[in-house]
Amino acid sequence: MDSSEEKINELLLDNRFVDWVINPNSPYAGYWQEWLAMDASHVQLAAEARKFLLMVQLAEEEDTDPIGEEGLEQMLDHIKTAATVKKSRSYRMIYRGIAAAAVVAGLVLLVKWLQHPAPLTSPETEKQMAYNGEVIRYNGNKEDELLFLPDGSKIVLSSGARVAYNLLMNGDKREVTLSGEAYFDIAKNPQQPFYIYTDKVVVKVLGTSFRVTSSGQQESVAVASGKVSVYLKGQDLEQSAAKIVLPKQVCTYSREQATLVTTMMADLPVITAKLGKSNGLNFEDAHLDTVIKTLEKMYAIPITYNADVFANCYITVSLGNESLEDILKVITKTIDASYTISNYGIIIKGNGCR
Amino acid sequence: MLNSEHDMDWSRLKKGDIKALEAIYRAHIKALVRYGLKITDDIDLIRDSIQDLFLEIWKQRHNLADTPQPKFYLFRALRNKLTKVQSKQSFVSESEMQLVFDHLSAEYVELEIMNREGAAQTANTLKQLLENLPQRQREAVFLRFYQNISYERIAEMMNMNYQSVLNLMQRALKALKKDYPRFPSKK
Numbered sequence: 001m002d003s004s005e006e007k008i009n010e011l012l013l014d015n016r017f018v019d020w021v022i023n024p025n026s027p028y029a030g031y032w033q034e035w036l037a038m039d040a041s042h043v044q045l046a047a048e049a050r051k052f053l054l055m056v057q058l059a060e061e062e063d064t065d066p067i068g069e070e071g072l073e074q075m076l077d078h079i080k081t082a083a084t085v086k087k088s089r090s091y092r093m094i095y096r097g098i099a100a101a102a103v104v105a106g107l108v109l110l111v112k113w114l115q116h117p118a119p120l121t122s123p124e125t126e127k128q129m130a131y132n133g134e135v136i137r138y139n140g141n142k143e144d145e146l147l148f149l150p151d152g153s154k155i156v157l158s159s160g161a162r163v164a165y166n167l168l169m170n171g172d173k174r175e176v177t178l179s180g181e182a183y184f185d186i187a188k189n190p191q192q193p194f195y196i197y198t199d200k201v202v203v204k205v206l207g208t209s210f211r212v213t214s215s216g217q218q219e220s221v222a223v224a225s226g227k228v229s230v231y232l233k234g235q236d237l238e239q240s241a242a243k244i245v246l247p248k249q250v251c252t253y254s255r256e257q258a259t260l261v262t263t264m265m266a267d268l269p270v271i272t273a274k275l276g277k278s279n280g281l282n283f284e285d286a287h288l289d290t291v292i293k294t295l296e297k298m299y300a301i302p303i304t305y306n307a308d309v310f311a312n313c314y315i316t317v318s319l320g321n322e323s324l325e326d327i328l329k330v331i332t333k334t335i336d337a338s339y340t341i342s343n344y345g346i347i348i349k350g351n352g353c354r
Numbered sequence: 355m356l357n358s359e360h361d362m363d364w365s366r367l368k369k370g371d372i373k374a375l376e377a378i379y380r381a382h383i384k385a386l387v388r389y390g391l392k393i394t395d396d397i398d399l400i401r402d403s404i405q406d407l408f409l410e411i412w413k414q415r416h417n418l419a420d421t422p423q424p425k426f427y428l429f430r431a432l433r434n435k436l437t438k439v440q441s442k443q444s445f446v447s448e449s450e451m452q453l454v455f456d457h458l459s460a461e462y463v464e465l466e467i468m469n470r471e472g473a474a475q476t477a478n479t480l481k482q483l484l485e486n487l488p489q490r491q492r493e494a495v496f497l498r499f500y501q502n503i504s505y506e507r508i509a510e511m512m513n514m515n516y517q518s519v520l521n522l523m524q525r526a527l528k529a530l531k532k533d534y535p536r537f538p539s540k541k
Contacts, residue, residue, distance in 0.1 A: 009527050013524065022502045056480065057499060066391070076380075079405055080376065
């Protein structure tokens with residue numbers, strides 16, 4: 001590098017110079033004017049350095065805007081709603097607080113009974129000790145059973161299969177534990193990836209449909225659409241160890257080798273008959289009580305409300321294809337009510353319909 | 355400086371004015387996205403982190419310190435978020451990763467340059483060159499030459515010492531100019 005180049009770099013590494021070029025009100029303008037006047041070569045150097053800087057600015061300016069004006073407005077809306085219209089959520093928080101307190105009271109008794117020194121419970125541990133809202137659903141019938149999850153996903157549970165999940169599915173992951181065979185149709189939500197845990201493997205998915213088998217002898221994942229990643233339980237490096245399984249592929253856990261093997265398969269018998277049923281759950285001018293009873297069954301979640309108050313409420317709604325919260329929003333909006341949701345279920349409150 | 359208004363927004367924000375949050379968002383969002391892109395290509399991550407950042411500011415508004423330059427505060431907070439997630443994902447410390455990347459991309463830049471010899475040299479070339487810089491060099495160039503943030507502040511933001519930032523910039527300038535003989539010196 002020759003000396004003039006080095007001098008130019010020196011200027012570019014000088015805050016005062018850069019500020020002078022960029023900032024029209026730079027406090028250093030006087031200084032640089034004087035510096036320029038000192039030597040004819042300075043003018044040349046400054047011009048080159050300035051030109052380079054402005055070219056960089058130009059190049060930066062040309063950078064594309066991947067989110068776009070509309071996207072930026074959406075983000076702002078999102079922030080504003082989350083910051084202000086948090087009524088229902090804060091409700092939920094309060095309710096959770098009460099629930100936690102109630103359980104703590106129960107805990108104290110238990111601790112005494114065990115003759116164990118009572119630990120200092122922090123709010124966190126209290127929450128953990130609170131009823132965790134685990135829902136277990138078991139298909140004891142001979143036929144497949146269609147289940148609805150609160151996030152809008154659907155599961156066709158084979159006979160003898162069992163799934164467990166959190167009632168609300170509102171953590172940063174959606175998690176389901178499975179034994180037996182099930183066909184999953186997962187509602188897309190990249191913000192909240194869906195995990196299925198079986199005895200040996202973990203399936204991670206963003207939104208797709210596929211079948212998971214976990215029945216003692218065999219553990220396999222067959223994909224109908226989308227893509228899922230499968231990795232062995234207990235492996236933290238899920239990124240590096242994961243097998244990506246694509247449509248028409250099946251990933252099987254081999255017990256002998258304790259590894260995952262991916263093979264092609266002829267066809268996945270899509271269980272459309274069962275899933276098709278889910279589109280038929282439309283209620284027209286139905287009594288609220290009927291709708292609520294159906295909801296309770298579909299999502300295996302208790303719903304509490306005052307039947308007398310809402311005795312005159314009739315609604316038109318379709319169930320099954322949206323998340324539970326979205327459905328509740330539609331219902332409560334129609335009957336001008338509000339709802340709260342917690343590990344213990346849903347409570348609907350309002351003044352009824354005339 | 356143009357910061358006096360935002361300064362007022364900042365104090366209004368601290369009093370719980372949601373409009374002030376919006377004003378701050380509008381004033382800085384584009385620069386924040388641009389900055390985020392210098393750190394990661396993951397646009398969803400940038401979007402989420404910015405949303406989180408503004409929500410946190412709102413929730414923490416009563417505890418916010420006064421700042422004459424909200425931009426600086428926001429940049430730094432965004433950087434913290436993005437690098438935290440990145441290092442979580444990589445299982446390798448940021449500095450180790452950077453060492454590897456700096457090395458790799460330097461070679462890549464040189465290859466690029468050889469391929470391009472004789473090609474038309476426009477601002478577009480410079481843009482390309484900027485994109486090919488190692489991430490931290492790219493970040494420093496953006497902060498100094500585009501955002502007019504002093505080297506001292508950059509050092510603070512990037513958790514480096516002042517001299518290292520200058521060295522980083524020096525390397526960046528070298529790489530940029532190598533393929534850009536039009537400036538500065540006429541050889």
